[in-house]
Amino acid sequence: MHSPELLKGTLQTIVLKVLKDHGRMYGYEITQRVKELSDDRILLTEGALYPTLHKLEAEGMLRTETESIGKRVRKYYSLTPQGRSLVKERVSEFVDFIRTMGNVLQVELS
Template sequence: MSANPFLKGSLQTIILKLLEDHTEMYGYEITQKVKELSGGDVLLTEGALYPALHKLEAEGYLETFTQVVDNRVRKYYRLTEEGGKQVSSKLSEAQAFIDQLQTLLNLKPSVE
């Protein structure tokens, strides 16, 4: 993943939101979607992705299933009911953090 610590701290939120938008995804698909959405600026590594996926699964926010595609077993992830609730909570936390950061750094657009 990009060396930006803000992104590292947001990885779970990014994963949850992607799964909310796409219902079910496999690991490589998640990395490619992040790359696409960021215009190539964020490269999500397996070393960052899979521990985050496993943690979300252990917390009960994700469930997995496997499917054979082109003679290969592919592991898919999807939100549980609790995971669906967590998306809103994580997005609210992210927005609050962004708002606080903008205020602290005086980055809010000026009203004229």
Template sequence: MGNQKLYKGSLQTIILKLLAEQDKMYGYEITQKVKELTKGELQITEGALYPALHKLEAEGLLDVEVAKVGNRLRKYYKLTETGTTETVNRLQQMQEFLNTMQHLVNPKLGLE
């Protein structure tokens, strides 16, 4: 999909938004939720997801909780207090970006 490149720069914001709504999620759950919400338009690969999660964790925006599910360990990701604040900031930045792109793509909408 050509759109995948457009989404790539938004992946961290998408993850933060989902975690703000869901409290805590594990990796596969995040990929499936994104796929569901976008009706299959955006499919996040493990190769993109886990580096983004690790970067957010290193920035102090996520905490990791390990739980035993059946006979395996599952990592759950959740926002830290700083992560909650940063999510609000990034969503605001994303909205401003989308507004700017809308004006560039369709300037006539801004004149009405």
């Protein structure tokens, strides 16, 4: 894990982009996918993830379908058209931020 401070403000971006790349996913699946993609460096906590999903849904960025797997319930999330726009915005915002930080810190990224 990195200093978790750096992660602040990136949660929505991560969730949205992973949903865009992978399609329909449920909450727990998102945490696992991010853990995998980040090589165990980013571990999303439930206390942050679920409220974020609820918020994005309330804002019309995500829609949900509930599915029953045996007796267990899963809530699948997917992007709405609005959500699709938001991903682009958030990702390019992040890339721009990184570019700026590269200038300020005088480091080569990648």
